[in-house]
Amino acid sequence: MFGSLRLQRLPSAHPGIALAARAAAIFIALFVAGIAIAIAGMNPIELGGRVISASFGSAFGMEDLGVLVIPLILTGLAVAVGQQIGAWNIGAEGQFYAGAFAASAVGLFVPGPQWMILILMFIAGTVGGAVWILVPTLARAYANVNELITTLLLNFVATLLVYYVSTGPWRDRSGMANSATPPLSADVPYFWGIVHWGFPIAIGLAVVVALALSFSKWGYEVRLVGSNPSAAKYAGIPVRKHLITVMLLSGAIAGLAGMLEIAGTVHRLQGGISNNFGYLGIMVAVLARGSPLGVIFSGALMAFILNSGIILQTQGLTTSVVLAITGFILFLTAIGDELSYYRITREKA
């Protein structure tokens, strides 16, 4: 041990190192994916080139990316907001569907002028998402039941519900397809190409949340409760009230994502409108280290990864590969996060 290297664990990790660890995780994962592709007999570099040109080489490609960015930023924001208060919202997928469900109900059955329907759909979507997280929220706030599993199990219920209505009572009886509803009576207007106004809304919401957390008294209290509820209690902050408010907000944001997806992109309710957006939102939040502003960038990155999977479907790769790669990135990120606490020093002889 004389004059050798020592490994020491520090009490905190430098944020720069944590971000570098994430970048490394992504590169390693893509490298491994490249090797797997090569083993399967395809040329990873050529495929990569094709993906990049398809994504960035044309206006259509960029618009496809833009459309994917919207739900990913929002679900990532939903998860990140939950983390601010110390809660794991794994139910963003279900809240997404719940928001879509509620917004569809308005869009299919409520008469009125377009602008009014849109506003009602907006409200319905956010309320739907908040309602879907309500039971897990109350269970956590009043009975200290861990919200991770309760929010997650409700995901399956939500997808079943949407599947049921879109193939059953609400299905489009005209035409051959029997697995979707008729088109909704209102659309979110387009913003740029096929990218709708959800894009600036998503980014704007992330900015607003970030500002509120850093520059408001409420935001200070939320951050303190999320970091150490005991200390917050001693400081006289109402812990339970903030827990409930922020968790409901998290659900509402995910519900909004669902509403924007059906009213802006898909224009009808059907099973499978979510491309695992809720689960990928977890990755978005983790990549951004829980920062509401950061999810804008990690959401864009995740959109690129997801889009690549969609593009590569033409080459015979399924989108479930994207899920596996995302999982691998998350795994490496978790390891990297822990390792970033360590420092190598030279011991004095």
Place this chain on the structure above:
Amino acid sequence: MNETENRFTPPSGTPPIVQLKGIAKYFPGVIANEDVDLEVMPGEIHALLGENGAGKSTLMNILTGIYQADKGEIIIDGYDREFATPLQAIAAGIGMVHQHFKLVQAFTVAENIHLGWDQTPKRASRQVLEARTAELAKKFNLETRPGATVSDLSTGEQQRVEILRVLARQARLLILDEPTAVLTPAEARELFRALREFVSGGNAVIFISHKLDEVMEISDRISILRGGRKIATRETSECNPHMLANLMVGREIVLADMRGRGPDAAPVSEKPILVLDKVSAADETGAPALEDISLQVHAGEILGIAGVAGNGQRELSQVLTGVRPVTSGQVFVDGKPMKGANAAAFAAFGIGHIPEDRLHSGLAPALSITTNAVMREYGKPPVSSGGVYNPRSALTLAKDIAAAADVAIPDFGMPVRNLSGGNQQRLVARREMRIADRVLVAAYPSRGLDVGAINTMLRYIVELRDAGAGIILISEELEELLNLSDRIAVLYEGKVMGVVENDNLDIEEIGLLMGGRTKAKEAA
């Protein structure tokens, strides 16, 4: 020591039970031990004295195989040994009772005794283990309840379980780390009796403490550690507390009586500023924690609360600061009754709180120093106005507090857990002092700090007292209470056993009150 007739004297030429030579251990940025030599003879009670952070616990962790030394040798009975795991140290006859017990709270006494022991039978049902435990308790003359769950036991009982565990594995060297912190004076005397009996058979004890009087009473020799090094080893008969204190700290220190007031100090007020009137309260699980407590604190005075930890002190400090509601009785602040628990209202009134566990209740370790520094004033101008939080004003306030606390901070954005314990405590103390116009509740403010940091903390408290606040000082160090308090109340099992003026004080009586007895009962 006055029982020299019973003292075991080893025949000449007997090697020491344990010898440490040149031990060194390093941690990030800290030299925990360097060049430490220590030897303990059979039949000896050897005290290891030093302030917090001097390296005593680290040294013992090395001796018991939890840490591995970076340099140096361990010699047991004359043979060179290396302990890569705790199991090897146990096999060599070394047993340690840690300051924070290494007991599994959810297990019974019997299960804890038999944990990780190769003599535990392979088929180990509850009945089998409890029967074996009862036998062991009889053999070593230590009273215990084999079937009881550890979390239900008092700290004194838990300590007995730890000792029995160690003795059952045939320890010849018993190491005790600050054992009397959790005992009443009477329980401490009982422990000393058991220790003397233990060494009379040729065994040895290493007794770690920072309490000078105890060390003088129980030990045969004393080794003093300072800054990770061993400074000296002396025969106890040649020592006195003053000299030991100097060796511990390395400079002349005066164990001061701080009760005197200067000419500018605020006088003790006529009417009390904070009153508890027949207050009862429950703890987290709903069990009664405080029963019918009546206390008064006046402005400009220090009321000390004595008592072994775990007798309701936590709930008392929570009731005094509005964190916990009372189940009966009333809390009066400046004559006005306070309804229910409202920590914010208490703080707004001018009641500050230095909590007993700063990392758990007083700070958010992962958040920045600035965020933690403004925890009491974040909602008011200049930090916030109209709901808007101004980070720049927060930083200014944080800098003021850090300056008053004399803590050098390179980056206010870094997590507060990066600071040392002493720095964290000073920061919390000054933060609370800023809002403590009327009252300061300080719970174990010197816990875990070295002598220098303790002196600073106590000076802050006196400063606040002289400015006219009423101080409630909860402490487990009787000496500290005696040096500071004007009056002392004793807390036992949630009740106030008595309140005495510090002038005509009988230490014997306080000790009895802490143990739940009054002098009259003792005589009866």
Place this chain on the structure above:
Amino acid sequence: MDILTGLLTTAFLAGGVLALAALGEVLAERVGVVNLGVEGLMAMGAITGIATVTSVPSPMLGFLAALVVGALFGMLFASATVLLRANQVLCGLALTLMGTGLASTIGRNYSGMPAPVTFEPVQIPLLSQIPVLGPAFFSQNILVYLIYLVLPIFFSYLMFSTRHGLNMRAVGENPAAADAAGIPVNLMRFSYVTIGSALAAGAGAYLTLAFVPSWSDGVVAGRGWIAVALVIFAGYRPIMAALSGLLFGLITALGFIGQARGWPVAPAFLSMLPYLGTVAFIIVPVLAWQKMRRAMAAPAALAVPYFRDMR
């Protein structure tokens, strides 16, 4: 077959998936590690079972292959969480994503295909003649006996009546105390996480080789998550975990019977029953079990990484 016998038969068969996975997770959580990758492990086990059986017509071999795959993934997870001490929740979610994604990808070639060979029922002599319980339990395939009898009894005895079990439980309650007592904390954690993961994958193979028995994309359908929830409900006890699995098998069986008999409830809602039931079963007992809290309490050091040399 009358309704009750039919119900019970399906309940035992359906519940076996959850019981086995929950048992594996009990082992992991008892040493203090929460493994949220059960869903992904089950998916990998499911596809391994089917893939093996299409090459080698032995369902037992398929089951064993799944155990091996589960153990390998378990070791990967344990290396990250026990040895490197990375965040257990994130690693578990990652494992689920990886396992589900990989299984879906490999499973494209096997989609919708029924298992060419499955576990056949084995009648226990004498016992299978008992009315109701005879056909319902004692005429099931061999894995059912393993899942409901052999494993729970074995692990229960191990954990609560042996020296090894005492040491193992201590690791999950207070790793510092266990370490000071000389118990190899990391080895214990690593081993039981691996075993637990193997069992979870085995539950997936049971799904495609004994219960459904076929593979399709999403066949696991959240059962891994229900199993994790059942561990809490069962108070971290092996026998209770098996019984909890049976309880949910019963709920699932009710759903099947409802569909078969044309009850006036849409199939989608019947499918929701297990999930809603699980949510209810997590929340309600917390309120009702105030007295039993200590007996059903989680290991005190659950999900907390253990650092020995930390200052």
